[in-house]
Amino acid sequence: xxxxxxxxxxxxxxxxxxxxxxxxxxxxxxxxxxxxxxxxxxxxxxxxxxxxxxxxxxxxxxxxxxxxxxxxxxxxxxxxxxxxxxxxxxxxxxxxxxxxxxxxxxxxxxxxxxxxxxxxxxxxxxxxxxxxxxxxxxxxxxxxxxxxxxxxxxxxxxxxxxxxxxxxxxxxxxxxxxxxxxxxxxxxxxxxxxxxxxxxxxxxxxxxxxxxxxxxxxxxxxxxxxxxxxxxxxxxxxxxxxxxxxxxxxxxxxxxxxxxxxxxxxxxxxxxxxxxxxxxxxxxxxxxxxxxxxxxxxxxxxxxxxxxxxxxxxxxxxxxxxxxxxxxxxxxxxxxxxxxxxxxxxxxxxxxxxxxxxxxxxxxxxxxxxxxxxxxxxxx
Amino acid sequence: xxxxxxxxxxxxxxxxxxxxxxxxxxxxxxxxxxxxxxxxxxxxxxxxxxxxxxxxxxxxxxxxxxxxxxxxxxxxxxxxxxxxxxxxxxxxxxxxxxxxxxxxxxxxxxxxxxxxxxxxxxxxxxxxxxxxxxxxxxxxxxxxxxxxx
Numbered sequence: 001x002x003x004x005x006x007x008x009x010x011x012x013x014x015x016x017x018x019x020x021x022x023x024x025x026x027x028x029x030x031x032x033x034x035x036x037x038x039x040x041x042x043x044x045x046x047x048x049x050x051x052x053x054x055x056x057x058x059x060x061x062x063x064x065x066x067x068x069x070x071x072x073x074x075x076x077x078x079x080x081x082x083x084x085x086x087x088x089x090x091x092x093x094x095x096x097x098x099x100x101x102x103x104x105x106x107x108x109x110x111x112x113x114x115x116x117x118x119x120x121x122x123x124x125x126x127x128x129x130x131x132x133x134x135x136x137x138x139x140x141x142x143x144x145x146x147x148x149x150x151x152x153x154x155x156x157x158x159x160x161x162x163x164x165x166x167x168x169x170x171x172x173x174x175x176x177x178x179x180x181x182x183x184x185x186x187x188x189x190x191x192x193x194x195x196x197x198x199x200x201x202x203x204x205x206x207x208x209x210x211x212x213x214x215x216x217x218x219x220x221x222x223x224x225x226x227x228x229x230x231x232x233x234x235x236x237x238x239x240x241x242x243x244x245x246x247x248x249x250x251x252x253x254x255x256x257x258x259x260x261x262x263x264x265x266x267x268x269x270x271x272x273x274x275x276x277x278x279x280x281x282x283x284x285x286x287x288x289x290x291x292x293x294x295x296x297x298x299x300x301x302x303x304x305x306x307x308x309x310x311x312x313x314x315x316x317x318x319x320x321x322x323x324x325x326x327x328x329x330x331x332x333x334x335x336x337x338x339x340x341x342x343x344x345x346x347x348x349x350x351x352x353x354x355x356x357x358x359x360x361x362x363x364x365x366x367x368x369x370x371x372x373x374x375x376x377x378x379x380x
Numbered sequence: 381x382x383x384x385x386x387x388x389x390x391x392x393x394x395x396x397x398x399x400x401x402x403x404x405x406x407x408x409x410x411x412x413x414x415x416x417x418x419x420x421x422x423x424x425x426x427x428x429x430x431x432x433x434x435x436x437x438x439x440x441x442x443x444x445x446x447x448x449x450x451x452x453x454x455x456x457x458x459x460x461x462x463x464x465x466x467x468x469x470x471x472x473x474x475x476x477x478x479x480x481x482x483x484x485x486x487x488x489x490x491x492x493x494x495x496x497x498x499x500x501x502x503x504x505x506x507x508x509x510x511x512x513x514x515x516x517x518x519x520x521x522x523x524x525x526x527x528x529x
Contacts, residue, residue, distance in 0.1 A: 056506035064516055226429050226452055229480030240452065242430075247455060312403050312459075314433070314448065325433050327446075340435040350483040379506060 020044055026364075028057050034131055035375030039352075046360045051353040059379040066339040071097050071171065071306040074336065079165035081343060082377035084124040085319040087116050090169035095250060096315040096326040097171040100308035106297040109173035110252040111289050115186070116156075116168065117251075117317075118282040122193070123152040124320035125275045132272070132369040133204055136213050144200050151189050158182065171306060173299030186290055190283055197279065205276065214268035218355045218367030221266060228354065229347035232322025233278065234371055237263045237270035244318040258285050271370040307334055321345055321372055345377040386458060389426065394418055400461075405448075407459040415462055416472040423477055427451045428458065431474070434484035436492040438517045443469050443492055464494060473499040491516035 017023065027038040036057035042050040062081060066074040075093040079086035091113055098105060105113075130145035153163040159179045160166040168175050204210055220230065225238040235242050243260040245253045261277040263270035308330040316325045322344030329338040348371050356367050383406045390397045390408050400407040410418055422428040433448035447460040462471055473496040475482035485496045486505040493514040496502055504511065513520055 054505075056508070059506050061515065224479070227479045229430065229432060229478070231432075242452065312407075314404065323432065325448075327433060327435065327448075329437055338435075338437045340433065342433040342435075346483060347480050350480055354479070 017042070018044075021049065024361075034373070037373065037375050037378070041361070041364075043361060046362070048356050048359055048361060048364065051356055051364075053349055053352065055379055057379070058376055062380045063339050063341060066336060068335060070334050071308065071336065074339065075169060075171075076165075076167045078341070079167055080376060081341065081380055082319060082321060082324070082345070082374050083164055084127060084374055085120050085321065085324075086165050087120040087168060088317055088319040089324060090167065091117060091251070092315055092317040092319075092324050092326045094169040094171050095317065096313050096328050097306065097308065099315055100311070100313045100328065100330060101171065101302070101306065103172050103300055103302065105173055105251070106300055107252075107294045108296045109298050109300070111293050112174050112178060112298065113169070113251050114253065114256070115286055115289055115293075116160075116166075116174075118285050119152050119155065119186070121320045122279050122282050123149045125279050126152075128275065128320075128372050129200065129204065129272075132372075133210070135365045135369045136210060138204065138207070138210065141200060141204050144196070144203065148189075148193055148196060151192060155182065155185050155189065158185070170299060172302045173297070175299075177298045178293070183290060183293070186286065190286060190290070193279075193283060197276075201276065205273070211269065213363075214272060214366050214370070217268045217359065217363045218370065219265075219267045220351060220355050222264075224351065224354060225266070228351035230322070230351055231344050231347065232318070232320070232372075233261075233271055233274045234322065234348050234351075236261060237274045238266035239264040242323070244316050244323055248316065250315070250317060256285055256288055268366045268370040271372075275372075305334055307332065308336075316342075319344060321374065321377065322348065341380055343377045343380060345373055345375075346380075349373055349378055382456065386456070393421060403459070405457045405459050407461060409461045409463065412462050412464060412471045415460075416474065418460075419474045419477050422449065422458075426456070427453055428456070429478075431478035431480055431484075434481055434488065436488045436494055436516075438466075438492060440466075440518055442466050443494065445471055445488070445494065447474075469494040470497060471495075472497050475499055490514070493517070 022043045024041050024043060026041060028036040038054040040052040040054060041048060062077050065077055075090050078089040078093050081089055126145040126149040130142035133141040156166055157163045159182055160168040220238045222239045225235045225240050231242055239262060241260055241262055246260045258281045261274045261281060263274050310332040311330055313328045314325060316323050324344055325342030327340040328336050331337040356364050386406050387399060394410050394414055396411050398409045428449040428451050430450045430452050431447060432450055435446050437444045437446060443464040443466055445462040445464060450457045464471060473485055475485060485499055488494045489496060489502055490504045490507050491514060
């Protein structure tokens with residue numbers, strides 16, 4: 001199924017280096033890793049022979065922590081996993097609890113959840129473009145993208161009370177109703193985004209230096225993307241049509257009209273362009289909903305103490321990075337017996353060695369940058 | 381309907397397989413020694429090419445490996461479970477069939493102590509190299525860092 005890769009046997013990994021080979025460490029503190037990721041890279045000249053990621057510098061064992069927290073509490077620890085899609089992580093957990101309780105979520109809450117998720121996705125992609133362009137030596141896009149991201153953060157702060165770890169989801173709906181100014185501010189953001197994103201595209205998309213550094217770099221084939229378990233924009237840039245919002249719609253995505261952005265090149269530039277197109281689709285989704293937020297409850301009535309029946313529950317959502325799965329094993333108590341978070345970054349990172357092998361060390365920043373690694377999401 | 385087809389398929393493939401229903405997907409329990417052969421057949425015959433979640437659960441009396449498999453063409457999903465002895469958990473690796481299993485198995489190895497035979501590079505991934513014990517097991521206690529369930 002997948003292209004042949006050499007298998008490193010335990011003996012082989014302890015073999016001494018061949019003549020002319022060199023081992024260098026990227027990280028744990030490195031400006032291009034955006035977090036504490038440690039890569040041990042074996043080089044021959046400037047060519048990458050092997051990349052070994054060393055993880056765990058910010059491992060907090062969120063899975064173990066969740067085992068001792070109640071079904072109302074554990075949702076908010078997951079904001080600290082992928083802090084750029086905090087909303088969507090919370091949503092996945094809330095949905096898993098709702099699935100176990102067989103709870104119907106009011107329509108107003110579902111619409112609010114989608115709008116919030118899409119705003120989060122735009123904010124996350126904006127940050128990524130700025131940071132990635134900076135890795136490749138362009139400083140200006142960072143300021144452009146942060147201007148839009150700041151507007152979203154302000155909107156979030158007004159309604160949720162926090163800018164980054166929003167903690168807005170509860171089982172059965174959302175925690176508070178929308179701020180009275182919410183609709184007007186989102187509308188003005190949509191207008192601002194549409195007029196300003198072209199500036200960003202002029203600056204980055206058609207930039208000859210940017211194209212030279214990303215086109216044809218870090219190619220991942222469709223078969224490999226599936227075999228390595230890649231999801232999200234990384235897989236879609238390789239031609240995998242695995243958007244959870246389309247294939248397994250949740251929270252009312254099935255009623256909306258939007259496109260799944262797919263590219264087939266599989267290189268770093270394709271991953272960039274997929275994310276840019278995704279931001280337009282998110283804006284399109286928000287435009288469909290912002291004038292049609294239904295009236296009614298924003299939260300379903302639930303008991304103070306939630307108990308899930310004995311069994312197993314799995315939900316998945318599409319975060320800005322890919323498929324986040326929450327797997328709960330319940331023994332019928334007030335706390336989960338076991339929780340597993342299938343984080344998108346963990347699987348995407350496992351493909352890095354395969355993608356970067358044989359390329360030059362200078363291209364690693366483009367390959368790694370376009371994977372959009374968020375380290376707390378990988379370590380958990 | 382779909383479940384019935386899968387059930388017939390699994391009964392023919394593995395006479396010892398037992399089924400659990402009631403969840404969202406069909407859950408199949410297979411014996412550990414036959415897992416590798418079943419895995420090879422699943423990807424070639426039924427096209428289960430996307431292994432999206434691999435994890436281990438500690439049930440105090442035994443460990444259970446849980447594999448969530450999906451076919452990217454048909455969206456058919458199946459959950460494979462393998463019961464392991466808690467004192468000597470050992471199961472064959474599937475990292476040569478689904479590459480994503482390589483990292484997930486390393487995580488299960490360090491957190492639960494499951495030995496994956498034939499794994500290309502079975503070392504600790506997240507924990508420090510000198511860490512002792514298997515922190516995700518239910519009986520793990522760490523008085524210094526105050527970890528206790």
